[in-house]
């Protein structure tokens with residue numbers, strides 16, 4: 001007989017650990033299955049400065065605290081447990097398979113996270129791993145580049161929003177895009193171009209260009225850019241490289257279980273994090289429309305964990321419109 005839990009959480013990143021804290025503290029029998037170690041993307045973050053109420057903390061330190069807090073309320077966290085399959089059973093429970101072990105849950109919160117798409121150029125991994133000038137998050141890291149010159153790469157909404165954000169901190173930001181038209185929405189492109197066209201603007205845009213190499217000694221010092229129209233290469237000095245070329249959700253194992261977008265994000269509504277399968281929530285960067293921030297990932301997980309109570313009380317709540325008023329005391 002498989003072990004039965006009220007709540008099984010897939011993934012121990014911020015979304016999963018936030019969910020675990022709330023679920024366990026509400027006295028639900030809670031299990032977290034994590035493929036590697038708790039923490040998700042913050043494990044690779046030197047300094048977190050945008051977690052409200054904490055001035056500054058190293059990513060692994062915060063991950064440890066999130067884990068400890070969930071354990072304090074008796075959440076069970078198993079590491080090295082890759083979930084390979086999920087199945088909705090006839091009696092409404094959900095079967096979760098990891099290796100040759102099967103677990104049963106009354107609800108499941110999917111929180112496997114996502115990873116940044118990489119450029120795949122020499123220097124990218126080395127400078128990223130050393131925290132020496134390659135970043136995938138302007139919102140997180142812009143303050144570390146105050147007064148410096150940086151390059152940002154990409155042509156989607158993230159690249160433009162983050163370039164505008166970086167421009168508030170750095171002396172100069174050069175946005176590199178591989179085509180001569182942006183994929184981003186018109187309103188963002190207009191905002192960018194308005195700033196670019198101001199006298200003494202600190203934003204420069206280079207179109208039809210790609211990065212081929214990131215170079216430096218202890219820290220990033222330059223990037224090699226290739227103009228795709230002329231084939232000319234140039235060594236472009238910079239103190240940092242911000243890469244915004246999309247995200248890849250960790251959802252391959254879910255493709256036969258739940259509906260994903262073309263890009264692989266889990267489809268769900270974003271008020272209570274319900275998917276189309278009753279009892280299955282999605283939380284954090286794996287879900288469509290996620291804000292891709294530490295705080296918002298925790299927010300998703302907490303909401304999903306709180307809403308299990310509503311579902312247990314009335315399974316029909318699953319199909320109620322997101323705007324419906326919760327039952328009194330529903331939280």
Ligand code: NAP
Pocket residue numbers: 118119153154155156157158159161178179182183184210244245246247
């Ligand atoms: P995205 O929309 O997939 O854009 C990725 C960009 O990176 C594209 O411009 C793409 O170029 C470029 N790119 C991909 N691989 C590359 C490579 N190897 N070398 C150079 N450039 C490369 O990703 P995103 O901007 O992260 O956005 C993800 C999703 O979140 C989107 O649906 C977006 O609309 C949404 N989002 C929305 C908002 C908002 O509404 N405010 C903010 C942020 C994100 P091509 O254009 O040539 O393919």
